[in-house]
Amino acid sequence: MCCQGCRAAAEWIEQLGLGDYYELRTAPAPKPDAADAAHEAWQDTDSARHVIRELSADLRETLLLVEGVRCTACVWLIERSLGAMPGVMSVQVNAVARRARVIWQASRITLPQLLHALSRTGYRALPLDASGLDDLRRRESRDALKRLVVAGFGAMQAMMYATAIYLGAAESLDASTRDLLRWLGLLVATPVVLYSARPFFTGALRSLKARRVGMDVPVALAIAAVYAASLLEAVRGTGEVYFDSVSMFVFFLLTGRYLEMRARHHARDLTDALARLTPAFAERETPDGIFKRVGIHELRVGDRVRVPEGGIIPADGVLLTERCRVDEALLSGESAPVTKRRDDPVIAGSVLADGPVVLRVERVGADTALAGITALVGRAHAERPRLQVAGEHAAGRFVARVLTVTAVTAAVWAVFDPSRAFTAAVAVLVISCPCAFALAVPAALTRALGAMARRGVLVVKPDAIQALAECTHALFDKTGTLTEATLSLADVRTFDGVSHDGALRLAATLARQSRHPAARAIAAAHPAIDTADIREVMTHAGAGVSATIDGRVLRLGRSDFALAGKPLAREFEDAVLLADDRGPIAAFRMGERLRPETCAAIEALQAQGLTVLIASGDAPVKVAAIAARLSVGIWRGRMLPAEKLAWLTDLRAAGARVLAVGDGVNDAPVLAGADVAIALADGAELTQACSDIVLKGGRLDAIAAAREIAQRTLAIVRQNQRWALYYNFSAVPLAALGFVPPWLAALGMSLSSLAVILNALRIGRGDARPGRASRSPHPAAEPLAGPAT
Amino acid sequence: MNILLLLIPLSLAFLAGAVWVFFWAVNHGQFDDLDTPGLLPLDDISRPEEPP
Numbered sequence: 001m002c003c004q005g006c007r008a009a010a011e012w013i014e015q016l017g018l019g020d021y022y023e024l025r026t027a028p029a030p031k032p033d034a035a036d037a038a039h040e041a042w043q044d045t046d047s048a049r050h051v052i053r054e055l056s057a058d059l060r061e062t063l064l065l066v067e068g069v070r071c072t073a074c075v076w077l078i079e080r081s082l083g084a085m086p087g088v089m090s091v092q093v094n095a096v097a098r099r100a101r102v103i104w105q106a107s108r109i110t111l112p113q114l115l116h117a118l119s120r121t122g123y124r125a126l127p128l129d130a131s132g133l134d135d136l137r138r139r140e141s142r143d144a145l146k147r148l149v150v151a152g153f154g155a156m157q158a159m160m161y162a163t164a165i166y167l168g169a170a171e172s173l174d175a176s177t178r179d180l181l182r183w184l185g186l187l188v189a190t191p192v193v194l195y196s197a198r199p200f201f202t203g204a205l206r207s208l209k210a211r212r213v214g215m216d217v218p219v220a221l222a223i224a225a226v227y228a229a230s231l232l233e234a235v236r237g238t239g240e241v242y243f244d245s246v247s248m249f250v251f252f253l254l255t256g257r258y259l260e261m262r263a264r265h266h267a268r269d270l271t272d273a274l275a276r277l278t279p280a281f282a283e284r285e286t287p288d289g290i291f292k293r294v295g296i297h298e299l300r301v302g303d304r305v306r307v308p309e310g311g312i313i314p315a316d317g318v319l320l321t322e323r324c325r326v327d328e329a330l331l332s333g334e335s336a337p338v339t340k341r342r343d344d345p346v347i348a349g350s351v352l353a354d355g356p357v358v359l360r361v362e363r364v365g366a367d368t369a370l371a372g373i374t375a376l377v378g379r380a381h382a383e384r385p386r387l388q389v390a391g392e393h394a395a396g397r398f399v400a401r402v403l404t405v406t407a408v409t410a411a412v413w414a415v416f417d418p419s420r421a422f423t424a425a426v427a428v429l430v431i432s433c434p435c436a437f438a439l440a441v442p443a444a445l446t447r448a449l450g451a452m453a454r455r456g457v458l459v460v461k462p463d464a465i466q467a468l469a470e471c472t473h474a475l476f477d478k479t480g481t482l483t484e485a486t487l488s489l490a491d492v493r494t495f496d497g498v499s500h501d502g503a504l505r506l507a508a509t510l511a512r513q514s515r516h517p518a519a520r521a522i523a524a525a526h527p528a529i530d531t532a533d534i535r536e537v538m539t540h541a542g543a544g545v546s547a548t549i550d551g552r553v554l555r556l557g558r559s560d561f562a563l564a565g566k567p568l569a570r571e572f573e574d575a576v577l578l579a580d581d582r583g584p585i586a587a588f589r590m591g592e593r594l595r596p597e598t599c600a601a602i603e604a605l606q607a608q609g610l611t612v613l614i615a616s617g618d619a620p621v622k623v624a625a626i627a628a629r630l631s632v633g634i635w636r637g638r639m640l641p642a643e644k645l646a647w648l649t650d651l652r653a654a655g656a657r658v659l660a661v662g663d664g665v666n667d668a669p670v671l672a673g674a675d676v677a678i679a680l681a682d683g684a685e686l687t688q689a690c691s692d693i694v695l696k697g698g699r700l701d702a703i704a705a706a707r708e709i710a711q712r713t714l715a716i717v718r719q720n721q722r723w724a725l726y727y728n729f730s731a732v733p734l735a736a737l738g739f740v741p742p743w744l745a746a747l748g749m750s751l752s753s754l755a756v757i758l759n760a761l762r763i764g765r766g767d768a769r770p771g772r773a774s775r776s777p778h779p780a781a782e783p784l785a786g787p788a789t
Numbered sequence: 790m791n792i793l794l795l796l797i798p799l800s801l802a803f804l805a806g807a808v809w810v811f812f813w814a815v816n817h818g819q820f821d822d823l824d825t826p827g828l829l830p831l832d833d834i835s836r837p838e839e840p841p
Contacts, residue, residue, distance in 0.1 A: 092818070092822065141820075142815050145815055150808060157804055180797075188804070
């Protein structure tokens with residue numbers, strides 16, 4: 001089953017009597033979920049006020065961010081399970097954005113009941129701030145769509161009337177019919193200019209107020225000029241009208257903007273992970289000394305809050321407890337917990353590794369470091385792609401030049417033949433419209449994003465397309481990236497007659513303190529619930545974990561770390577060792593397998609001329625085995641995250657453009673320093689939020705395909721821009737000399753835009769479904785004989 | 790050409806109607822999520838009339 005939803009759905013079907021084919025199995029009991037207690041707190045009206053919107057006296061609306069939505073079965077399950085509850089009026093689930101919009105009756109159901117229902121089906125839901133971004137965004141996209149369609153309809157109609165005039169001119173159209181058609185053109189073009197084109201006018205006004213000349217100023221000027229000129233001609237009943245051209249002009253420009261906006265919104269959906277990093281509740285101390293659960297927005301500076309072990313720090317503050325360790329991966333990218341002492345600052349969003357602790361709140365809400373990061377990420381996503389901005393600048397400069405040429409044309413004609421000055425000037429303006437320019441980048445980008453998404457490559461930052469096409473080196477993490485994320489314990493060797501089970505129990509107790517794949521494998525190998533007295537747990541990044549268990553100092557990890565420098569037989573150098581101060585207790589070997597796609601993926605990248613590198617924290621022997629298997633010449637083992645980053649920096653300093661692929665939080669620094677960062681979707685959420693591209697389902701082979709698409713996209717953008725430029729170069733002089741009738745101007749404008757769009761459609765065509773085929777069993781799928789840490 | 794006097798107002802009425810219908814659809818959320826409904830027919834889970 002791919003996810004909770006599929007499992008629950010399958011079980012439902014089973015319950016309905018269709019499950020005779022399945023083995024008889026009992027439905028899982030509802031998880032005794034700690035979150036259930038948290039749900040109750042939403043009952044509190046003060047907390048709820050922020051997440052519930054009152055639609056009417058009884059109707060309430062809530063937006064939920066639902067974790068674990070992966071496929072359509074999830075959507076169906078959520079809609080069914082919530083929709084079946086009495087009092088729920090409507091449920092809309094967006095699988096891509098992982099959001100559910102629920103409308104319910106306050107008199108018949110409460111928010112905690114809704115959350116309970118969801119958690120029973122296996123989804124954790126977090127109510128989002130009702131007054132949040134989402135509404136703004138919904139309004140933006142609805143507005144854009146309406147304007148686009150009004151422009152589209154207007155352009156079609158205006159074109160029809162204009163065609164009648166153009167054809168009528170060749171035959172004999174009587175003057176009154178011609179005038180009627182012109183007024184009709186005015187009628188349909190007016191809403192297009194006044195309603196659809198309004199963003200250009202407001203944008204132009206805004207940039208004029210800021211004393212800048214952006215793309216909007218010349219565009220707005222051109223629209224206004226052509227419309228005003230046509231209006232004047234319609235009133236005078238002489239000359240030519242260009243209502244068709246101006247409507248089409250607006251329509252094409254809006255199409256470009258709409259495509260660009262959709263790509264931007266989609267990118268933001270992917271990075272909502274950050275919204276989940278702060279908890280919704282905190283335990284605040286009341287004046288009489290007991291801790292009471294309150295909504296996080298109720299915290300004030302100076303409050304004392306308690307955080308349980310494993311909890312998330314709710315606000316920036318100062319530690320009041322003697323000592324604790326917090327995981328500040330959020331800020332530092334380092335997964336190893338940091339030790340904090342009394343009066344040290346702690347930041348919101350970091351995870352408490354041991355506890356509980358009490359802290360005094362110093363900064364809340366939007367002032368916290370986390371809110372700053374979230375805002376930064378949000379801003380980065382709201383920014384338009386560099387490619388796009390460069391394209392717009394080119395178009396802006398171009399339009400400014402066109403306006404100059406128009407003015408010159410009008411002036412020159414005014415000297416020689418004043419009667420034709422106006423017509424010629426307007427013809428220049430119309431034929432040289434920057435539609436093709438404005439469409440060149442968004443059309444290509446949209447097409448590329450779609451083509452990549454179909455291959456399981458989700459582009460979070462559209463800038464990555466350019467960087468991906470230009471990169472020269474690919475740096476891979478090994479454990480979890482080239483190989484599968486889960487290891488299994490292959491072999492246990494004990495020293496000095498220690499019992500196999502006893503060693504494993506100790507190792508598993510220690511291993512539970514770490515999230516390293518190797519530690520997880522050891523922890524999973526011993527199911528016992530330990531009651532051992534465990535203190536002073538320390539995780540050492542890239543080395544291992546140490547703790548005092550029942551008064552004995554134990555270390556688990558790389559051999560040099562566990563033994564603290566004592567010598568050992570070479571054969572155990574690459575094993576995970578458990579040791580105390582007297583010497584080694586046991587050696588563990590891990591079996592590790594390459595992902596099925598790895599071989600093909602590396603081969604494809606090398607075939608494209610990329611230098612593939614492997615940087616791993618693992619023992620050199622094992623890295624060498626994998627590198628040899630993948631024919632990768634350059635690799636380094638035993639690297640700490642900081643060393644990896646240093647290597648990457650050296651490469652970049654030497655002129656390489658580096659693509660980094662990783663999965664864990666410990667890869668975050670490397671990813672942050674790379675030209676293109678690719679994270680695996682089954683890796684850490686934060687790593688994904690910081691990356692440029694997220695790979696679904698660990699499909700490494702999609703990278704090479706994505707790179708091809710990216711290169712093609714860049715090539716096509718350049719082609720498009722060049723084409724738009726050539727077209728204008730050849731058309732403008734003719735228009736300036738007065739050789740271009742309005743029908744030819746309209747035709748030229750549409751054809752140039754059409755050519756740009758058709759050209760963009762070539763991206764990602766033909767090879768629509770690779771991947772699937774290469775998923776067939778590959779020799780690399782065999783488990784690697786070599787052990788791993 | 791007198792037929793134009795009937796056909797043109799008719800086409801404009803259609804146009805206004807189409808724009809109105811579209812605005813209604815947009816305002817009622819028909820275009821808010823263009824991805825999920827497209828996926829729904831693809832899942833081959835049989836849908837019970839009433840979930841238990």
